[in-house]
Each structure stands twice: as structure tokens, then as C-alpha cells.
Amino acid sequence: MRAPLGDFDHATPAPDCLDELTAPVAEAVRRWSGSVPAEQIVYVDTRPEWADTPVFLEHYGKDLLDRSANCVVVAGKRGGETTPAACVVLSAARVDVNGAVRRQLGARKASFAPMDTATGETGMEYGGITPLGLPGEWPVLVDSAVVDLPYVLVGSGRRRGKLLVPGKALAQLPNAVVLEGLGVV
Template sequence: MTAPVLGKVEWQPTADVPGLLAAPVRAALGEIPAYAAAIDPGLADTAAFCAEYDVPMAASANCVIVLGKRAGEATYAAVLVLATDRADVNGVIRKHLGVRKISFAAQDDAVASTSMEYGGITPIGLPPDWPVLVDEAVAQAGPVVIGSGIRGSKLLLDGAELAKLPTATVLDLAQH
């Protein structure tokens, strides 16, 4: 595979750099064609990463973990939107999950539940019963940068691959 050029990072096939992936991400990546690049962990947050490494915000996707509740039942889900957009958590996402209340999962809960580092949580390698809600713009974006499960690296893959994850649903999730 010829490594893509995006920003000022050195993308390498994930099979060649397993240490750049959190264990659950490494285990779940399988045959998904993806690349990884080492970054400064202090620059893992999207805005800082994009500014430092010259990656357009429109080529980056944020993954947030939400927690919905209804009648004492809790539902975790991953939500992916482009870094240029905001997820409609209280509208589309809450309704799709069929929950009465919804919020962003607490940092400690998100880290413990995913076995990934905060700031690096990604939809690949999440618990198998978690819905993964992918915004249409992410699925159509072409090459997109996402977390790798750790703060010290990023993944690059086609957004359409995220739509193929076993529990993925593509929706119009961005606030308009």
C-alpha cells in the first residue's frame, strides 16, 4: 500500500505500526485499510492537531461517546461527525436511540468502558453492543482522520469504511 499524503505526518499502514493503536482498536481493525501516524499526545485534540499538522478540519472526524437513559436502562453509543460540524445530540441522536435523557458520557466512564484514552477514543474496537452513529458527511468524506485509541497517534481511513462497521448506522447527525 502506498501511504497517503495528508498533513505534516508520516502515515504508515497500521499492520506495520501496531504500537500506535490501542489494543481494542488493533484487535478490531481487521482488514479495514487504514494508516496510522505518531503525533504529540499533547496535540491529540482535533483543533490543536489540525493546526499543528496542517490537516484540514473537514478531513477530521470527532468521535464522542453519549449515554442515553430511559426507564432505568442505560445505552452508550459512539457518534461521529466531521470536526467542522456539531452533533445534534438532543434531537436526532436522542430520538434514534429511543432514550428520554442523553448526555456526553463522563470522561472516566468513557475511558473505562472503551479501554481507550480520552482524546483518542475511536469507533473501531468499541464494545460490540454499542451503536456507532456515523454522520452522512463522514461516510462521504473520503480520507478522514480519527482517533487511534491512544493520544499519541491518529488513524487515517476512508470515511465509507466507518459506515461498514458492524453496529454502524449512517444518519444526518449534524446540527443545521
């Protein structure tokens, strides 16, 4: 199979390579029920040491910057309550944590979650967190620019490998909220 974007040596429909994914991501693909068929979610094998965006783009093509998204875990706090959430923005943008995220979560303060919290709560590797397979009660905040892409490159749950997902499929994730201006340049 040829990847729908980028130039990758190995591309496979995600349902055909569940063993390459972390357990929560594999389960999300297995149970996929969006209007986009699960077979349109594509796994591409990549080197784990190249997982971070700048290095990844250096090796796989700078043209992927506008078609790549990062998924980061945040925590909104109000009183003694903490609300975890995931934010998906284009790789060239940064998450508007103190504006859009804080308002959406109804929090007095919002910040990036510590790495051990992000990996421990998601069951995913740092540098590979993906919006597929997150804890079911978490809001998944997705920048509208990501949803508008025919395909977007995101993590696979591991540092090795990436998923190519139709942008509109991310808007159909459980608890997804599409926001204008979540990512700022």
C-alpha cells in the same frame, strides 16, 4: 508510505503497527472484514500534546478541519436503562445529542458520557477515542458527511497518533448506523 491526506512525517498501514494502538483498536484492525482492505487504514504518528482538534489543526494544518472527525461517547436514558453509543461527526460540527441521538437511541434523555465512563468502557484514552474497537454491542452513529469523505482523520485510541480511514469503511463497522444531520454546524 505517504499519508492519503495531510502532511505527516510517518504513515504506516495500521496492520503493520498494531503495537502503536490500544488493545481494542489493534484487535479491530486485526479482525477487520470490511470491503475496504485493512491496509487502507493508515496510522500517522502525532504528538500527544497536540491531540485536541484546535491545537492539532494549528500544528498539522487547518485544511484538515473538513477531513477530520471526532468520536464521542454518549449515553441515552429511558426509565432505568442506559444505552451507551458512539457518535462520529466532522470536527467542525457538534453532535445533535438532544435531537438525532436521542431519537435514534429511543431515549427520553441523552447526554455525553462522563470521561471515566468513556475511557473505562472503551479501553481508549480521552482525546483519542476512535470508532474502531468500540464495545461490540454499542451503536456507532456516523454522520453521512463523514462517510462521504475519501479519507477521514480520527483518533487512534491514544492521544498519540491518528488513523486515516476511508469514510465508507466507517459505515461498515459493527452496529454502524449512518445518519443525516447527526452533526450540526
